[in-house]
Amino acid sequence: MKAILVRQWGGPEVMQYEEVPKPEVATPGPVPRVLVRVAAIGVNPFDTYMRSGNYSIQPTLPYIPGGDAAGVIEAVGPGSQFIPGQRVWIGNAHSAYAEFMAVAENLVHPLAEHLTFSQGAALGVPYATAYHALFQVAQVKAGETLLIHGASGGVGIALVQMAKAFGLIVLGTAGSEPGREMVRREGAHQVLNHGAEGYRDEILRVTQNRGADIIVEMRADLNLEADFRLVAPRGRIVVVGSRGEAKVLPRDLMSRHASLHAFTLFAATPAELAEINAGLQAGLENRTLRPIIGREFRLEEAPQAHEKILEPGAFGKIILTP
Ligand code: NAP
Numbered sequence: 001m002k003a004i005l006v007r008q009w010g011g012p013e014v015m016q017y018e019e020v021p022k023p024e025v026a027t028p029g030p031v032p033r034v035l036v037r038v039a040a041i042g043v044n045p046f047d048t049y050m051r052s053g054n055y056s057i058q059p060t061l062p063y064i065p066g067g068d069a070a071g072v073i074e075a076v077g078p079g080s081q082f083i084p085g086q087r088v089w090i091g092n093a094h095s096a097y098a099e100f101m102a103v104a105e106n107l108v109h110p111l112a113e114h115l116t117f118s119q120g121a122a123l124g125v126p127y128a129t130a131y132h133a134l135f136q137v138a139q140v141k142a143g144e145t146l147l148i149h150g151a152s153g154g155v156g157i158a159l160v161q162m163a164k165a166f167g168l169i170v171l172g173t174a175g176s177e178p179g180r181e182m183v184r185r186e187g188a189h190q191v192l193n194h195g196a197e198g199y200r201d202e203i204l205r206v207t208q209n210r211g212a213d214i215i216v217e218m219r220a221d222l223n224l225e226a227d228f229r230l231v232a233p234r235g236r237i238v239v240v241g242s243r244g245e246a247k248v249l250p251r252d253l254m255s256r257h258a259s260l261h262a263f264t265l266f267a268a269t270p271a272e273l274a275e276i277n278a279g280l281q282a283g284l285e286n287r288t289l290r291p292i293i294g295r296e297f298r299l300e301e302a303p304q305a306h307e308k309i310l311e312p313g314a315f316g317k318i319i320l321t322p
Contacts, residue, residue, distance in 0.1 A: 001022045003099065011052070015065070017302070022099075025074075032078065033076075034082050035100055035102050036071045036088060036102075037071050038070075038099055038100060039069075040116075040320070041320040041322070043297075043305045043318040044067065044154070045241070067125055068121050069090045069093070069101060070120025071087075081105065087111040088109060089111045089123050099322045109277065119290070119293065122154060122317035125155075125265060126153075127289060128276045129158070130158035131276045132272065133155075133240055133263075136268075136275070136276075138214045145207055145213045146213065146214045147216070148163070148173065148188070149217045151174055151191075152182060155241075156314070157183070160186045161290065168214075171189065172188035174194070179315055180193060190206050204230065213232045214236050214238065215230060215231055215237045215238070217237060217238065217242075219241060222246075224239065224242075224248055225249065228250075236260075293317050293319055294314070299322045301320070
């Protein structure tokens with residue numbers, strides 16, 4: 001089969017499109033495994049961090065990148081609940097940048113007919129992250145005000161849809177006009193431009209100077225210091241993304257009796273992941289969760305996709321198709 005292989009750490013160019021052995025389905029393990037013919041792959045920012053070699057998790061070289069995908073069950077191992085031909089999505093696995101992937105079936109979920117394979121591949125990490133941030137870390141309540149600082153990307157749009165359905169007052173930011181239009185269309189009550197001078201004053205104005213009860217932050221390196229002054233009294237800041245160091249004034253947080261939370265989805269417990277999957281399943285069935293696909297690239301164009309996902313102007317999810 002064809003796959004993207006990383007043989008050394010480095011820039012997007014270290015990803016090579018190669019012929020590699022098709023994986024075996026029946027590798028023994030505690031959980032039954034399935035072989036999936038991959039139809040779409042979700043590109044996540046951490047795929048790029050991992051490939052560069054500067055991430056907390058380093059797979060053994062050479063490795064096939066990618067955690068999220070969707071496709072069709074090709075074969076099943078002993079004890080599996082799936083059947084060949086079934087449409088599925090896969091979240092937070094590994095070796096997804098390939099024509100086939102063998103995966104433990106606790107990471108595999110049926111894909112409803114109304115969703116495309118690309119939408120299925122957009123679910124895993126972004127939607128699980130959004131659910132974890134809102135319901136398990138921030139423990140939001142209906143009626144609270146939420147600032148999504150970076151609402152136009154894969155995680156941001158998931159947050160908009162979940163928060164709107166749950167009854168939060170949603171403020172979302174995006175850097176481009178198409179991004180802001182999408183955030184508005186998906187249900188945000190107020191949409192701001194995080195590239196515009198004075199937009200933080202606007203956040204205070206629309207919250208009657210209280211600030212937001214919850215801030216979910218995609219660029220803590222750029223925004224955390226200001227977030228400490230944009231959070232409401234007793235509010236919560238949840239750091240989801242950061243590309244570097246942040247300078248903060250703890251007193252801004254102390255005077256608001258506010259709290260700072262941060263996580264990586266890799267550290268979620270099995271019980272939390274089970275709850276996340278149940279929540280996502282319900283949201284997909286009642287159609288409040290509708291992944292938005294921006295750019296699609298061919299699998300062999302993975303290097304371009306890795307460049308694109310780090311550029312400004314996010315618009316939903318970037319997908320690779322084998
Ligand atoms: P993405 O699709 O590339 O979206 C990136 C988002 O960041 C876009 O909405 C982008 O807006 C926004 N952004 C850019 N500059 C910003 C600024 N100055 N202020 C606020 N937002 C800004 O990525 P994603 O998949 O949504 O992931 C978002 C972040 O969360 C990434 O850093 C990723 O690594 C991280 N993440 C963490 C976890 C975890 O477990 N903690 C899980 C998934 C993702 P514009 O392009 O419109 O400017």
